[in-house]
Amino acid sequence: xxxxxxxxxxxxxxxxxxxxxxxxxxxxxxxxxxxxxxxxxxxxxxxxxxxxxxxxxxxxxxxxxxxxxxxxxxxxxxxxxxxxxxxxxxxxxxxxxxxxxxxxxxxxxxxxxxxxxxxxxxxxxxxxxxxxxxxxxxxxxxxxxxxxxxxxxxxxxxxxxxxxxxxxxxxxxxxxxxxxxxxxxxxxxxxxxxxxxxxxxxxxxxxxxxxxxxxxxxxxxxxxxxxxxxxxxxxxxxxxxxxxxxxxxxxxxxxxxxxxxxxxxxxxxxxxxxxxxxxxxxxxxxxxxxxxxxxxxxxxxxxxxxxxxxxxxxxxxxxxxxxxxxxxxxxxxxxxxxxxxxxxxxxxxxxxxxxxxxxxxxxxxxxxxxxxxxxxxxxxxxxxxx
Amino acid sequence: xxxxxxxxxxxxxxxxxxxxxxxxxxxxxxxxxxxxxxxxxxxxxxxxxxxxxxxxxxxxxxxxxxxxxxxxxxxxxxxxxxxxxxxxxxxxxxxxxxxxxxxxxxxxxxxxxxxxxxxxxxxxxxxxxxxxxxxxxxxxxxxxxxxxxxxxxxxxxxxxxxxxxxxxxxxxxxxxxxxxxxxxxxxxxxxxxxxxxxxxxxxxxxxxxxxxxxxxxxxxxxxxxxxxxxxxxxxxxxxxxxxxxxxxxxxxxxxxxxxxxxxxxxxxxxxxxxxxxxxxxxxxxxxxxxxxxxxxxxxxxxxxxxxxxxxxxxxxxxxxxxxxxxxxxxxx
Numbered sequence: 255x256x257x258x259x260x261x262x263x264x265x266x267x268x269x270x271x272x273x274x275x276x277x278x279x280x281x282x283x284x285x286x287x288x289x290x291x292x293x294x295x296x297x298x299x300x301x302x303x304x305x306x307x308x309x310x311x312x313x314x315x316x317x318x319x320x321x322x323x324x325x326x327x328x329x330x331x332x333x334x335x336x337x338x339x340x341x342x343x344x345x346x347x348x349x350x351x352x353x354x355x356x357x358x359x360x361x362x363x364x365x366x367x368x369x370x371x372x373x374x375x376x377x378x379x380x381x382x383x384x385x386x387x388x389x390x391x392x393x394x395x396x397x398x399x400x401x402x403x404x405x406x407x408x409x410x411x412x413x414x415x416x417x418x419x420x421x422x423x424x425x426x427x428x429x430x431x432x433x434x435x436x437x438x439x440x441x442x443x444x445x446x447x448x449x450x451x452x453x454x455x456x457x458x459x460x461x462x463x464x465x466x467x468x469x470x471x472x473x474x475x476x477x478x479x480x481x482x483x484x485x486x487x488x489x490x491x492x493x494x495x496x497x498x499x500x501x502x503x504x505x506x507x508x509x510x511x512x513x514x515x516x517x518x519x520x521x522x523x524x525x526x527x528x529x530x531x532x533x534x535x536x537x538x539x540x541x542x543x544x545x546x547x548x549x550x551x552x553x554x555x556x557x558x559x560x561x562x563x564x565x566x567x568x569x570x571x572x573x574x575x576x577x578x579x580x581x582x583x584x585x586x587x588x589x590x591x592x593x594x595x596x597x598x599x600x601x602x603x604x605x606x607x608x609x610x611x612x613x614x615x616x617x618x619x620x621x622x623x624x625x626x627x628x629x630x631x632x633x634x635x636x637x638x639x640x
Numbered sequence: 641x642x643x644x645x646x647x648x649x650x651x652x653x654x655x656x657x658x659x660x661x662x663x664x665x666x667x668x669x670x671x672x673x674x675x676x677x678x679x680x681x682x683x684x685x686x687x688x689x690x691x692x693x694x695x696x697x698x699x700x701x702x703x704x705x706x707x708x709x710x711x712x713x714x715x716x717x718x719x720x721x722x723x724x725x726x727x728x729x730x731x732x733x734x735x736x737x738x739x740x741x742x743x744x745x746x747x748x749x750x751x752x753x754x755x756x757x758x759x760x761x762x763x764x765x766x767x768x769x770x771x772x773x774x775x776x777x778x779x780x781x782x783x784x785x786x787x788x789x790x791x792x793x794x795x796x797x798x799x800x801x802x803x804x805x806x807x808x809x810x811x812x813x814x815x816x817x818x819x820x821x822x823x824x825x826x827x828x829x830x831x832x833x834x835x836x837x838x839x840x841x842x843x844x845x846x847x848x849x850x851x852x853x854x855x856x857x858x859x860x861x862x863x864x865x866x867x868x869x870x871x872x873x874x875x876x877x878x879x880x881x882x883x884x885x886x887x888x889x890x891x892x893x894x895x896x897x898x899x900x901x902x903x904x905x906x907x908x909x910x911x912x913x914x915x916x917x918x919x920x921x922x923x924x925x926x927x928x929x930x931x932x933x934x935x936x937x938x939x940x941x942x943x944x945x946x947x948x949x950x951x952x953x954x955x956x957x958x959x960x961x962x963x964x965x966x967x968x969x970x971x972x
Contacts, residue, residue, distance in 0.1 A: 402725025410717025465718035
């Protein structure tokens, strides 16, 4: 790491080896997929191998993110390896987290320098159970989990905190949903594809679920998978004409006691953004005042793909990232358009990378979240060649 | 077409956790009708924590201090449709509650009857449940300031050293199409496998894909296999009388390579052949239960092969044994 970046982390991104996303794949976000999770993974892996021309044994390191509780089977993650290919034996790892964290481990792994390619998978089937009855187990096991206080419930409390602080209104939540659904309509992978525009007034006429949130404020859990191949610089150039460079990944965690947090802000996102040289401390996340138009380690973001599973979270994240209107937020429709749990965060990286690879954006930040009320946040800064 | 069941099971684990020097007294307090906070870093936090949230330095039980029982709601949500894990079946509020004497808010449930009764800044007060077991669910909150009736603590109960939490998830889904065809086949007296389009090997029961070649398989790959095969491995199980055990006598559990199949079927139970004469390479035939008496309810998407619900027994065919050397690719 360069000494200059260590001394002023807020001003420029740390100097990491060049590692790029070279191929991406995702399944549609199925409301219900009546087949093994392995099929979903296999579909993604087939896409990756086809687009890179790699054979399965041409990939050095394999890692997946999934949740055995959600699958309803101990060691389900081992079965999932069948979808990636367990023969000949593979060098494999797993995180019991969203695939975005598997990407983090793969990115770190490639920095060791002895392997050049990694395949990263995120997958889950939420439809067989009520995911809320699983994910309350992420909370403190003594003080919170036995209450069944699930992420949707804590999201309701967080949304209320925003309203009470004068930072947002229920109309603002509805506006996030309306915009997300409009964008999702153009995304063939989305689960929620509105036939037409959804009016804020109509959304506000719907009944409450976790008041002040309504059912449509909550991303609908889906079944699906997503996967990427990343590679070191030289290998990336061989595998694609349009590498998308990972300029940095940062993961920060806040207290698991929500009472010790300011739920109206995201301290962890602010810290991660500053570490990557983006966000308010770097003069804004977009092309606004203070932004460096050349994107030389500060801002100049074109796109932000945010892991918004509850509408109000977008408002908190925009503020913590310092995003102005010049930055396109969740052009894919975001998780509110489709939420294949355990793949949703990795899909943020994929959507951002795809936009860069196709020339629609040059610089983007992908955000993944884990735990209730944005407890854990991961930022991935992505750039094209120029 | 023969109807098959949907998957519907609950996977449960009883978790017993030790409580430690800070959480233990806190849960003991809840059981005995008191709520404790902890002095740390110039403030009182509730629930108490084992470390200073700012510095990570260990905290001391000497700094526990009673808070509440009343407090102020700092944020809340109204739960219109409670889940099976929630503390109330009727709509209620989850709230951040800053108890009197505490500087931070504790998450808990408020039984307020109606959303209109809730507001930020309102006063709520603890109510202790008649049955308490040293868990956060021993208490809940109601609107108002009226102190809870005194709780009669059992002086001999000791401190709460462990706390129990039964976790569980109910899984409901249709049998996957290839599992439904397999189960239906058994009901109709046929054992279905799938032939891999990659190498022609027959998988039974199939997982819906060929794991070796990473290829999905569909209905066009279904093939019927024989109900006669060869023992590839076995063990004798002496039933330990754990809670829920229904077996009393030792029996054999074996794997069988069915004729025309390339994968073994595991979990076959044999009760009519003595272990002294049972051996790898032995030829066995499945004797089906009569049609109409077959039960495939043990077949799930995640487990269950040729279930004991479909056969009366497995019996020797009387054919010569297969040379075990020829079975060495089937250790299971």
